[in-house]
Amino acid sequence: MIEQIREKAKELLASGEVKVVIGYENGGLPETTRPVFITSPDEVDRLVWNKYCYANLATFLWRKEVSSLGKPAIVAKGCDVKAIVVLIQESQIKREDVVILGVTCTGVGDPPLSKCPICDVNTPREYDCLFGEEIPPKTDINKFADVDEFEKKSPEERWEFWEEQLSKCVKCYACRQVCPMCYCEICIADKNQPQWIETSSHTRGNYHWNLVRAWHLAGRCVDCLECERVCPVDIPLSLVNRRLAKSVKARFGYEPGYDTEAPPPFTDFKPQDPEEFIK
Amino acid sequence: MTGDSKEKQNAEQVEKTRQPILKTLRVENLNDLVRKGLDLGYRVFAPVKDDRLVTFEQISSPEEAFLDGITSRTSPKSVLFPRTERIFSYKIRKDEIVVEDNADISQPTMIFGCRPCDAASFPIMDRLFQWDYQDRFWIERRKGMVIIAVSCLDCDDACFCTSVGLAPDSTEGSDILLTLVSRDQYLAEVMTEKGEDFAEKTGLFDEAGADLDKETATKAVREKLGKKFDLDKIKPWLDENYEHEFWAEVTRMCIGCGICTYVCPTCHCFDLVDEAHYDGGAKIKNWDACQFAAFTVHASGHNPRPDQISRHRQRIMHKYKYYPDNLGAVLCTGCGRCVRHCPMEVNLIRILKGISDMEKAGVGEE
Numbered sequence: 001m002i003e004q005i006r007e008k009a010k011e012l013l014a015s016g017e018v019k020v021v022i023g024y025e026n027g028g029l030p031e032t033t034r035p036v037f038i039t040s041p042d043e044v045d046r047l048v049w050n051k052y053c054y055a056n057l058a059t060f061l062w063r064k065e066v067s068s069l070g071k072p073a074i075v076a077k078g079c080d081v082k083a084i085v086v087l088i089q090e091s092q093i094k095r096e097d098v099v100i101l102g103v104t105c106t107g108v109g110d111p112p113l114s115k116c117p118i119c120d121v122n123t124p125r126e127y128d129c130l131f132g133e134e135i136p137p138k139t140d141i142n143k144f145a146d147v148d149e150f151e152k153k154s155p156e157e158r159w160e161f162w163e164e165q166l167s168k169c170v171k172c173y174a175c176r177q178v179c180p181m182c183y184c185e186i187c188i189a190d191k192n193q194p195q196w197i198e199t200s201s202h203t204r205g206n207y208h209w210n211l212v213r214a215w216h217l218a219g220r221c222v223d224c225l226e227c228e229r230v231c232p233v234d235i236p237l238s239l240v241n242r243r244l245a246k247s248v249k250a251r252f253g254y255e256p257g258y259d260t261e262a263p264p265p266f267t268d269f270k271p272q273d274p275e276e277f278i279k
Numbered sequence: 280m281t282g283d284s285k286e287k288q289n290a291e292q293v294e295k296t297r298q299p300i301l302k303t304l305r306v307e308n309l310n311d312l313v314r315k316g317l318d319l320g321y322r323v324f325a326p327v328k329d330d331r332l333v334t335f336e337q338i339s340s341p342e343e344a345f346l347d348g349i350t351s352r353t354s355p356k357s358v359l360f361p362r363t364e365r366i367f368s369y370k371i372r373k374d375e376i377v378v379e380d381n382a383d384i385s386q387p388t389m390i391f392g393c394r395p396c397d398a399a400s401f402p403i404m405d406r407l408f409q410w411d412y413q414d415r416f417w418i419e420r421r422k423g424m425v426i427i428a429v430s431c432l433d434c435d436d437a438c439f440c441t442s443v444g445l446a447p448d449s450t451e452g453s454d455i456l457l458t459l460v461s462r463d464q465y466l467a468e469v470m471t472e473k474g475e476d477f478a479e480k481t482g483l484f485d486e487a488g489a490d491l492d493k494e495t496a497t498k499a500v501r502e503k504l505g506k507k508f509d510l511d512k513i514k515p516w517l518d519e520n521y522e523h524e525f526w527a528e529v530t531r532m533c534i535g536c537g538i539c540t541y542v543c544p545t546c547h548c549f550d551l552v553d554e555a556h557y558d559g560g561a562k563i564k565n566w567d568a569c570q571f572a573a574f575t576v577h578a579s580g581h582n583p584r585p586d587q588i589s590r591h592r593q594r595i596m597h598k599y600k601y602y603p604d605n606l607g608a609v610l611c612t613g614c615g616r617c618v619r620h621c622p623m624e625v626n627l628i629r630i631l632k633g634i635s636d637m638e639k640a641g642v643g644e645e
Contacts, residue, residue, distance in 0.1 A: 032624045065527075202363055
């Protein structure tokens with residue numbers, strides 16, 4: 001499969017159709033890969049594809065360090081493609097401005113990451129070229145089993161759980177930086193005139209940051225779980241992201257990342273939207 | 280006092296070394312060592328394991344300490360330099376403002392079971408915190424602190440202490456360094472008066488025979504570590520190549536999170552913030568990171584480090600050029616945490632090897 005990806009990358013670069021191919025190369029540590037930005041057809045052999053291609057490269061589509069190189073082609077797994085779809089939906093990129101090199105994927109990591117067993121996009125839903133055998137989408141998966149389980153706890157137990165988890169937060173903002181959806185030029189956490197979100201890692205500051213981050217992803221988070229993968233202190237961020245995803249799905253019948261034409265629920269109104277909170 | 284002579288004096292203060300006193304500690308007495316520390320009134324910080332995460336935490340019994348890992352996820356710098364620390368707080372009363380000094384900085388503290396790379400971070404940062412401004416939080420805590428480090432007998436691919444002039448059994452920064460020399464015995468190198476005083480109070484150490492040798496114990500790991508780049512070649516290249524296409528090539532994948540700086544035992548940048556309420560408030564010192572865009576943004580909105588490539592260059596320049604220029608030491612102990620935990624595998628070793636290879640080949644020289 002990697003041979004076909006390299007061949008396509010070479011062709012795209014040689015023809016000038018794209019200026020950069022965003023993909024993965026082998027990392028320096030064992031069992032790692034590193035994002036790579038290939039700008040010359042002679043360098044396509046650096047590209048690799050394996051189960052250690054964790055990173056969601058969609059974040060590089062809007063980062064100026066990469067977008068300044070010119071029109072990109074991007075190697076993307078199904079979950080990464082969902083992020084690209086939301087970026088298109090939210091007008092951050094135009095569909096015609098990116099060549100999606102979709103790869104079918106049976107899971108990354110060894111053992112696979114927690115997102116992989118409940119993945120329904122082993123074959124990306126949107127692509128220009130597809131690499132790998134098509135894998136039919138899994139049906140009968142409950143994406144929210146762990147959220148359901150967590151919700152059985154009492155409010156006190158949940159508070160205690162999050163208090164302990166969030167007390168570990170060091171405010172490195174890796175969850176934000178890695179997130180393809182966190183493209184704000186100035187994050188609310190960086191606005192300091194006045195300081196809206198306290199930078200301190202005390203309980204209040206940690207709750208404040210983590211809740212704001214989660215809220216801003218409601219109806220937008222595509223469940224790539226990069227935030228949880230990179231968190232240096234192992235905070236189970238997916239639990240809070242997906243709790244919100246569960247609500248959005250239940251209330252609006254909407255899951256982000258599946259359809260570039262679908263209007264995102266926070267920018268759209270439907271007469272049948274539930275309004276029981278207006279008493 | 281001029282900057283130069285002050286710097287020199289501080290360097291002398293922090294570099295006061297002496298011949299180690301060699302003692303031994305029986306492995307079965309290791310827990311008692313911690314217990315003695317607790318009994319003597321030390322706050323004891325040690326690596327603690329929770330699921331897969333190992334961090335330095337205050338412990339109340341020796342069983343909580345986890346000494347088997349290569350390095351902990353976060354470094355023990357937080358003991359001296361907490362990620363959030365109240366400098367003072369104040370309350371506004373009707374007729375007066377009451378200021379409270381909140382920092383409890385004089386309690387005797389013991390760091391137990393850190394690796395030599397972490398112990399070495401403290402004398403490196405002493406230079407900074409005792410430079411032009413005397414940081415009393417650091418200095419006071421440091422005075423009451425005993426560091427008992429344990430030599431490494433294993434390493435991983437991210438470790439590179441031997442490439443920055445240290446070793447898996449370096450004594451730099453340790454008051455006592457323990458090296459497992461046989462199944463039931465540690466060789467204890469007592470490096471300082473503080474260490475000697477502590478060892479004596481515990482009554483757990485024996486005189487070491489002349490036959491004990493840590494070199495044999497750590498030989499295998501030293502060989503495994505090898506040398507990953509040539510340190511002597513780094514600074515000369517950095518001196519000349521602030522602008523070089525290499526920077527963009529090796530750092531374009533950096534996403535600008537603070538992981539590398541926050542897991543680093545020697546990164547020490549902080550920000551002072553005011554958290555005020557209608558009837559009081561606090562001045563708080565929080566970790567900050569050169570990798571954040573907001574780190575250098577001016578009030579005008581101009582940012583002299585406008586992209587991640589310049590921000591990442593800054594981190595390397597600071598560690599391998601500016602700090603050596605200003606304070607005479609490389610601001611890195613080769614612990615490998617930034618390499619190990621970087622979400623995008625930017626990999627400092629790769630960058631430094633790239634630099635040392637270019638310098639060797641004479642590339643980039645005018």
